[in-house]
Amino acid sequence: xxxxxLAAIWAGIPATAPLVALAAGIMAWEWGRMIGRLVTPxxxxxxxxxxxxxxxxxxFVSAPAAILIAAAGIAGLVLLGSERSAGWTAFGMIWVxxxxxxxxxxxxDPVTGLATALWLLALVWAIDVAAYAAGxxxxxPKLAPQISPNKTWAGLLGGxxxxxxxxxxxGWLYETSSVWRITVLSGGLxxxxxxxxxxxxxxxxxxxxxxxxxxxxxxxxxxxxxDGMLAVVIAVMMLTTVAGGSILTWR
Numbered sequence: 001x002x003x004x005x006l007a008a009i010w011a012g013i014p015a016t017a018p019l020v021a022l023a024a025g026i027m028a029w030e031w032g033r034m035i036g037r038l039v040t041p042x043x044x045x046x047x048x049x050x051x052x053x054x055x056x057x058x059x060f061v062s063a064p065a066a067i068l069i070a071a072a073g074i075a076g077l078v079l080l081g082s083e084r085s086a087g088w089t090a091f092g093m094i095w096v097x098x099x100x101x102x103x104x105x106x107x108x109d110p111v112t113g114l115a116t117a118l119w120l121l122a123l124v125w126a127i128d129v130a131a132y133a134a135g136x137x138x139x140x141p142k143l144a145p146q147i148s149p150n151k152t153w154a155g156l157l158g159g160x161x162x163x164x165x166x167x168x169x170x171g172w173l174y175e176t177s178s179v180w181r182i183t184v185l186s187g188g189l190x191x192x193x194x195x196x197x198x199x200x201x202x203x204x205x206x207x208x209x210x211x212x213x214x215x216x217x218x219x220x221x222x223x224x225x226x227d228g229m230l231a232v233v234i235a236v237m238m239l240t241t242v243a244g245g246s247i248l249t250w251r
Contacts, residue, residue, distance in 0.1 A: 009107060009117045016107050017059025023222060024051040024100035030213040030221040031092035037085050046077055051096060058101040070097045099233035112246035119170045124229045126166045127159040127190045134158025148201040156194055163190035178250050189232050196231025
């Protein structure tokens with residue numbers, strides 16, 4: 001899937017927004033299915049439609065329009081569902097929509113959008129590969145044995161090291177004066193990425209699901225592949241908002 005994502009991001013918002021909207025719709029459907037909320041075709045349509053419409057609005061209309069659509073859709077899903085599923089429905093939709101909309105808005109920045117999006121992809125891919133390699137080869141104490149028994153502290157440290165290398169390379173390529181800052185920040189985001197992965201693992205255990213879906217043979221659903229990315233994008237959005245500008249332009 002990497003070439004498709006890279007091509008869309010390189011092409012800009014006209015390609016990025018529809019691709020992210022499709023991914024958000026799939027992840028929303030997977031979440032609704034996992035928690036047992038897809039009782040009728042209408043339920044499925046509301047999950048998928050809310051996610052896709054909000055992301056497309058973020059790309060082609062405005063952030064407030066995206067927020068309004070997301071809020072209305074989530075409210076409808078909560079009101080139409082049972083009280084027992086309301087909290088998990090709202091949490092899952094926010095978990096999918098906030099970073100999906102955020103990624104599109106980050107890419108929409110005319111100055112740093114492309115660089116930020118490419119940095120995010122490289123960061124998460126490097127963390128996942130390094131964490132798997134270090135965890136499988138070194139092993140050792142488990143990171144969260146009751147939730148995600150395959151994750152190890154060695155894997156986390158491997159992910160942090162890889163993330164810092166990506167941050168260092170990004171700082172040099174982007175010619176920022178704060179190379180050390182983006183390097184350290186990237187290492188910290190490796191921890192955030194692992195937290196996102198563990199959070200989804202907890203939800204799957206809570207609902208007795210091995211995977212969020214079966215879209216990718218041998219790898220589960222799209223939500224299984226992007227859980228760490230969702231957490232990282234949320235963190236980057238928050239840092240961007242607090243700083244009043246792209247992380248890549250921090251001085």
